[in-house]
Amino acid sequence: MPELLTELSPWVWISLGFLLGIIELLVTTTIFIWPALAALLVGIAMFMTNLGFIAQILLFLILTVVVALLGRYLLPKFEKILGGKNRSILNDPTRRNIGEIGTVISLDENEGIGVFGGVRWHFRLQEGVSVDNETIKKVKVVDSTDSLLIVRPLVNQDAP
Template sequence: MSLVERLIYELGPWNWWVLGLLLLGLEVVVPGTIFLWFGIAAILVGTLALVVDLSWQVALGLFLVLSLVSLFVGRRLMNRTGRTEGDPNLNRRGSRYIGRVFILERPLEQGSGHLSIDDTVWRVTGPDLPAGARVRIERIEGAQLVVSDADASA
């Protein structure tokens, strides 16, 4: 009897626990959630095998059935609860400012200028306005914000 065969025989039901923990560990390394469900099924079979004496054929069949059941149930749960939308404007920072009103620190001259928002200085285009004027962000054109006079549109 080889070392592996002897180890499998001596561990008995704990083999399923070892397999389950290995599959859960693999889940951490591999993207997706496929190994999670197989790991849960292996741990459930190991727990049942500690209580009830199962032949290896029955344990393997039970593992296959529990794997499929946990896979389908888990996927349904993940699809139902995992549908949270991320920030659609994550990679378009300027789009977060559309509709908001800011105060110009420097005047807009000849249709262009700069506007400081938080820690960023944006290039802006719009009508000529003096420093201290309130501007509303209308849209984004490339890396520029298009502004309008917030007081005139109010």
């Protein structure tokens, strides 16, 4: 038994990495992905060098922290570069409405109420838009802030 603990094979680390990856897929929290990646990296390192048990554990712990920090701070930057949305729309219903076309119920100056996807929402006209309130019947959601939709009016050629 002591030999098992002192002589971990690279395959043990790779298996641990895949096991943690599977757990991550099941719980979808992004907590297990970083140790999974660190375990895979330790497994790859073990193919190149012969590290002792303590060195393997220390390398795993250090890599877990480094990979988690890199993921925490670099992932949002890559999302911006690749054109991804900065905020998730999963738990933000206002973001889910972006691109939706709605019907205006009431409009007073630049703010109003409309129906988007069967739900009543408060909205504000996009900055720089000035139109006659009587002519706006349809609007398209272009952004959101908190629980307020930012819309632009649709003219006849914009309507679907």
